[in-house]
Amino acid sequence: MSFDLVLFGGTGDLCWRKLMPALFQAFKHGTLPDGARIIGVGRDDLSDERYRALIQGRFDNVELAKRPSADEFARFAQLLEFVSMDLSKPEHYAYLRAKLAQRQADTVVMYLATAPNLFATIAEQLAAAGLNTPHTRVVLEKPLGHDLASNRAINHTVGQVFTEHQIYRIDHYLGKPSVQNLFALRFGNALFEPLWRREHIANIQITIAEELGVEKRGGFYETTGALRDMVQNHALQLLCAIGMEPPINSHADAIRDEKLKVLRSLKAWSVEALKQDVIRGQYTAG
Template identity: 90%
Template sequence: MSFDLVLFGGTGDLTWRKLMPALFQAFKHGTLPQGARIIGVGRDDLSDEQYRELIHGRFAQVDLAKRPTPDEFARFCQLLEFVRMDLSKPDHYVYLRDKLAQRQVDTVVMYLATAPSLFTTICEQLAAAGLNTQHTRVVLEKPLGHDLASNRAINQAVGQVFTEHQIYRIDHYLGKPSVQNLFALRFGNALFEPLWRREHIANIQITMAEELGVEKRGAFYETTGALRDMVQNHALQLLCAIGMEPPINSHADAIRDEKLKVLRSLKPWTPESLAQDVIRGQYAAGSINGQAVPGYREELGVSPDSRTETFVALRTEISNWRWAGVPFYIRTGKRLAGRDARIVVNFRPTPHAIFNSQIGMANRLIINLQPKDGLELHLLAQAQDKRQHSSILAPVQLDLDFDKRFGAERVGAYERLLLDVIDGRLNLFVRSDEQIEAWRWVEPILKHWGADPQGPRPYASGSWGPSATSAMIARDGFCWSEEA
């Protein structure tokens, strides 16, 4: 299948750091369809050869495993071309149209790796130049807006020139192999589904922790914050994957219909729950791996009196028959004690204890997302205590490491998602009504913070966030998984 992939923002950070390495991996693995052409779009005055040299130089900064050898890049770079464009000028889109018309292809993918403020302009100009044909697909990077109104405006503008099945709203977390395995775990096996409900599950914890700070993205982060950057999209998509009902089939809309039901079932916020069940923090100076690191307000591009949150923890519930009364805890932040993304499903204790054991809640399922990818099932087993000559319970675990099991077969998130766009698979992309419901649920938090004079709570870099986070979960009689 022949295709053209047009990368708006073709010289930008996302393109060289994520998209080009993913496209090269697909090329290397032989999964990139034949007849590919990749066109970078940017304001720079570059020839095709200069653009290839630019990308070649950038590859030196990506992970070693994803760097091409000179021979590999010599073959891959033949796919790369460059078009200089001012995205505000209609005649530049006409030039792009003429370039694309030089050959007949099955599919044209327009990947908007630009600031979201440009999405509307680009899509309108593509339509004006006749580039919104039925063979065209458009990929929109997050964040799609900064609140409900701006999200609606972008989706409405894009929806006027592209149909919903042509729009691919990308959330790279959904492309992670571990998240795909979450769907397989639930809906490809009969083992857990009978237990996947309030009668057997005490609480569920979603953690997305980073050791890194904002690095050189301080100016961007000042206008975004952790709630918009991580909770509104990534965390809520994970919550949907955990909480959704089994879809009627594996088609995209069947899956997205069930995720939408979860978002609509999230417990509405009240003034009391906003005050008690949502915590925001901002990292102060501290130590990561024995190295001193600055606080957020000392980072480049950050205001010295910034009120932007770098940490969010919250408690919510899904108000339906399956999950009523089960608390879901979400936390995400930068400069935390470790790089760790995981989902922890804590099961209820046995209804009647016949063993004299001091061990608390030992039955739990841990779904590791990064840096480790796999499952851990924590159980209790009988062990012999030679001193007391009696049987006691001891914790054991089954550890399934997907990286060891599948090895080189594993496909990175962006590689998987780019191939899905080219093949026209929408399963791992977000529908507009999902985004609207997610923003609708998040917006009361934003309004509450806007009226709150306290601002984010400081926490030391290298910690697990503000101490109030532990107090929040302790009110329900639980603790975070690393504290158990």
């Protein structure tokens, strides 16, 4: 099966820190479909070779276990291509369409690893260029907006040009081995599963400890902030995994239904509780 993965935000932090290492691991272990092609999209004026060199240099900053050897990267790099685009210009999408038409892949995935305020623009431009075909899928990386209104606006706009089964809303945190293992601990462990009850557990603390600072993500944090970046998605997903009842099956809808029960059971914060129980910090220079 031929497969094209188009990474909008192909030079961004999420791409090189999370997506490329994961794609390399899939390539290394043979789980990436045969005939795959990975097309990075960004504003930078890069050739394919310069883009490959950029990604190779970024691999020096990921965990040692996830770094490819020179020979491994040389083989992986053959999958990488780059397209320079201004995401607001229709003619650039026409060029992307022509590039994708060169081989007519069986499946095309548009992965939007960009700021959420660009989701609607990209979706509309893809549709205008005829790139919302039935064999196309679109992936929206969290956060989906900055509040309820913007979230609904994104879902409405994307839903106008893609059907629901073509849309994948993703939180990459759920792919972490420790998070995956949590489900096995909850529902596949005969020792813990019967004890995972309020009668046996006094309290649960969720700690997301990171050594990573803001680094070059100042623009992102200036508009999004740590609360939207970490708590309303990553932390709440962990809370759901810890508190949910066993789903009736492993289908995505069944898991979602049980997670929703947890979220609907949460008590809303009062102003008094926020003042007493919440501590916020602010990044400073240095």
